[in-house]
Amino acid sequence: MQRRSVLLGGAALAALGASRRASAQQAPGVTATEIKIGNTIAYSGPASAYGAIGHAETAFFKMINGQGGIAGRKINYITLDDGYSPPRTVEQTRRLVEQEEVAFIFNGLGTPTQSAVQRYMNQKKVPQLFVATGADKWGNYKEFPWTMGWQPSYRTEAQIYTKYILDQKPDAKVGMLYQNDDFGKDYVAGVKDVLGGKFDTTIVKSVSYEVTDPTVDSQVVTLQSAGADVLITAATPKFAAQTIRKVADIGWKPMHIMTNVSVSVGAVLQPAGPEKAIGLISADYRKDPTDPTWKDDAGMNQWRAFMKQNMPDADLTDNDFLFGYGVSLTLMQVLKQCGEDFSRENIMKQAASLHDFEVPILLPGIKLNTSATNYHPIRQMQLMKWSGKSWQLFGKLIEGVQS
């Protein structure tokens, strides 16, 4: 009993001590000298590799402040660890919104984690801007007008693949292998968007797998025996590697399209066997830092200079740093468009008013566009083919359909 009183008394005193500041707030999180931005990301736990994005963004805003900030205000970027655990995301997000009173939450990472706070953010009318996952639901402007994604959604990616297939093989017999969750189902939805009524005739077989399954070998065999000559695989790295290997081992040679989530050389192609994946098609929207094509590219050199100056010890092959840089540049454009009005309504309005905005680390020709009815900023990707040694871009940019 003694302990409990001391504990709660201490907590109360501490909380009272950390109460309201007396600065003149022009809008939530905004004063004449500062804009407060919040972020939650996994710095610890199983997904802590993504913490690199938070580090890149911290360095970026420090650089901006060094250059004078935006509209005469410094950016105060508060990033908190949620350990990729939804209850902690809820706690940290509430802390950012209610305690720190940030203007908005920027680039929160993770589908389950950001899903946990999506309704809260919309209820409180706080922008949940440029969420860092490819789930399609961040573009649902009707039900969640305060939430917006950034990267091409999985659904958009599937639309792009389907367009390519129809272009190359109008009579294709397509098989689909997808993970049985939001991520995999987004792909099925994207394929449906483009095929429409022809879905049932074009897709000869569509099979799913659980993340708990040990292998997907039986699914691959099923797809081959259904007579598919095109295979779309929406699988996370471990299962992607298994799929590539099985397809090669049973002597099946379909046009094999793989989700962008599983294009890592180290995590997918090496375990599968690089020669077994020759001809594998995928897509990307970012320039690959290891691709010699971009050795002297102006945009990439801008990024390299930023990394050298602000994060000299970082691993330049980790494209999470690229991601953080790109999405931060997009945010700067939104803030610039805000002018002097940094109210939450205007921030969201400007985020939904991007016109042909180009980000130098994205593939040439990719333009960000948003509107009141389009909350998917990036909807273009370029296809690439695995040569056995590296990914080679080919063709032109393809755009997803308006869903």
Add this chain to the structure above:
Amino acid sequence: MSVSSSLAATSARARPGWRAVLLALGAAAAVLPAFLLSDYRLFQLTTVGIYAIALLGLNVVTGYNGQISLGHGAFYALGAYVGAILMADYDVPYWATLPAAALVCAGVGYAVGLPALRLGGLYLALTTFALAVAVPQILKYRGLEGWTGGVQGIVISKPDPPAGLKLSPDQWLYLFTLGVAALAFLLVWNLLRGRIGRAILAIRDHPVAAEAMGVPLARFKTRIFAVSAMLTGVAGALGAIAVEFVAPDSFSFQLSITLFVGLIVGGVASLGGAVCGAAFIVFVPNIADQVSKAAPGAVYGVILIAFLYLMPDGIAGLAARLARRAGFD
């Protein structure tokens, strides 16, 4: 009268007095924050209360009864999902989900307690750990998706305070959690202080002697497992309401480890320890985050090791020692 007996008489006379005062102070200190603190801080304190109930459950089976469970996150998850499914699909009022979660978890706890009889010590620890690891996968299982919502999870809403009370939902939930916690602590305190409590401790310390004294080991151990699972399940249901969201990724094996950490740091076999442990697992990760952005896990580890080194019998153990030295027995 001899010196010792007069001393004993003095302290006996003094004891009921200060205990009652302390209880009143404690109750006031627990209720007061509801009217002083911001909604966010209340949310944090509510979480502390919820974990305190969960740790109470873990303490009953591991601290007092000696059956090591590294899988209590599974019961927490079960309680949370029972509560969420009832609220989302069957429109059950929030307060009714608690008894339902209690019943289901008690049943499952009993079912787990039965094979646990054959395992002891480390084997039981590993088996319960396996249960904890399996939980997120089971929750994502396609066959149960209609119920569990799969990876998407289930979204529910915090209850509004009963009509007439001018409280915010966070304030009401805090007071509600406080009430449930008080009830849980009262029940466990009552259970442990009598004959049953002695039997439970005897089973932990010397099962052979306990059996020789006539304590039915199997019956007690399975029922204690059921009680423990019930408490942690109720905490899970409350947790679901507080966070307004349940998803398989919220209940990974790390939750079970976290609960175990809270048990040890708070103080094994101590009711107050459950509250201390809960405060530790809620606040220390945030402190670690503020100390270092680059390696919050490492900082958390350092703080944990420091606690264990300085307070080997937990925060409650330290407080008890200090209290004894000050004369409060």
